[in-house]
Amino acid sequence: MIKIVSDSSADLPIDLIKKYDITLVPLTVTIEGHDYLEKVDLTPKEFFAKMWSSEALPRTSQPSPASFAEAFSQFSADTEILCFTISSGLSGTYQSACIGKDLSDAKVTVFDTLAGSLGHGLQITRAAELAQQGYTVDEIVADLMEYRENMNILVLLNTLENIVKGGRLSKFQGSLAKILNIKVLLERVEGGKVEIFEKIRGKKKFKKRVLDVIQERGTDFSSTIFGITHTGNEEDVEALKQELIERFRPKDIIVNYMGATMGTYAGKDGIIISF
Numbered sequence: 001m002i003k004i005v006s007d008s009s010a011d012l013p014i015d016l017i018k019k020y021d022i023t024l025v026p027l028t029v030t031i032e033g034h035d036y037l038e039k040v041d042l043t044p045k046e047f048f049a050k051m052w053s054s055e056a057l058p059r060t061s062q063p064s065p066a067s068f069a070e071a072f073s074q075f076s077a078d079t080e081i082l083c084f085t086i087s088s089g090l091s092g093t094y095q096s097a098c099i100g101k102d103l104s105d106a107k108v109t110v111f112d113t114l115a116g117s118l119g120h121g122l123q124i125t126r127a128a129e130l131a132q133q134g135y136t137v138d139e140i141v142a143d144l145m146e147y148r149e150n151m152n153i154l155v156l157l158n159t160l161e162n163i164v165k166g167g168r169l170s171k172f173q174g175s176l177a178k179i180l181n182i183k184v185l186l187e188r189v190e191g192g193k194v195e196i197f198e199k200i201r202g203k204k205k206f207k208k209r210v211l212d213v214i215q216e217r218g219t220d221f222s223s224t225i226f227g228i229t230h231t232g233n234e235e236d237v238e239a240l241k242q243e244l245i246e247r248f249r250p251k252d253i254i255v256n257y258m259g260a261t262m263g264t265y266a267g268k269d270g271i272i273i274s275f
Contacts, residue, residue, distance in 0.1 A: 002131040002140075003075050006084040007063055007093050008038040009261040010121040011229045013254065020128035025071045027093070028061040029260040044257035048232050051264070057162060060261045062093040068100025072108050080137050081108040084124050086261060087192030088112045109137050111144060114192030117262045118227025118254060119153040119274035125225075152217050153188035154197070154273045155266060156210060158233075160184065162267035185210060211243060214275070221248040227274040229258040231266055240271070250275075 008026040017024065026037040031050050036042040038060070042050075051058055072081055083101070088094040094112045101108040111127075113120040123144055130140045160182075183206040187197040197213075200206040218224070226244055230237045241253050258266055266272065 002080050002082055002137060004082050004124060004128055005071055006124055007086055009086045009259050010124055011117045011256050011259050012121040013256045016125060023071055025063045025067050027063060027261060030059040038260050044259055047260045058260060058264050062091050062096045065096050065099035065103055068097045069103035072100060072104040072106040075106060081106055082127060082137055083108055083110045084113055086116050086120055087114045089192035090116055111141060114148055115153055115188060117229045117258055117272045119151055122225060122227050122274055123148060152275050155186040155194060156271040157184040157267060158269035159267050162265055211247060221250045224250045224275050226250050226253045228255045229272045231258050231263050231270045233269040237271060
């Protein structure tokens with residue numbers, strides 16, 4: 001029997017978490033001195049409401065090794081555990097899970113998704129489906145390594161306000177970007193880190209460029225599942241979803257709120273597209 005465990009940053013809809021019986025190990029979110037367990041004490045909607053009203057950026061902390069060890073130890077000795085974590089290029093969660101594995105007596109394979117949000121989540125659902133089809137852990141990992149390598153993750157920043165708050169951009173640069181209506185497109189690069197891909201002026205040009213970039217990444221999307229997460233801009237995301245359906249005819253599109261880990265930096269009206 002294969003059991004899937006993940007940290008809470010995967011941003012999978014609750015129905016998929018239940019469908020595949022996924023165990024989540026929560027990250028800790030700190031807002032104005034108060035600690036919350038992600039998606040336990042604080043829903044994504046509640047998180048964004050608190051973040052918009054806070055002067056300082058929230059902070060997220062990886063689960064402790066003991067938290068992972070406790071999650072692993074709840075299963076029977078004959079259970080094989082496949083644990084997924086947010087990219088090691090973005091967080092220390094992978095290392096924490098590896099230490100948790102050593103602290104437990106369970107049979108655990110820890111897999112670094114080199115992704116965040118639904119880029120992480122799509123790898124979980126793929127693994128869960130393969131497990132249901134009778135694949136072994138080694139076979140699943142081999143498949144996922146190829147899937148992970150070919151995955152595209154685009155981060156659409158509508159505003160740079162949170163980047164300024166986080167100290168990654170000066171207030172002057174942030175103000176200039178706002179005045180010039182500059183939107184920023186980032187992408188996942190080697191090592192699971194995120195870097196600027198392009199800066200585009202104006203919302204209409206930004207939207208067109210994102211769709212063109214997706215087109216450049218493939219010709220046949222009939223077997224592709226898109227994952228879209230957002231920070232509360234449901235109208236924009238629904239329009240984007242319809243554009244993707246009409247233009248690319250994908251196999252499926254999963255839409256959900258972004259969690260605290262990626263949402264902190266995506267900011268107001270941020271979107272992440274994984275495929």
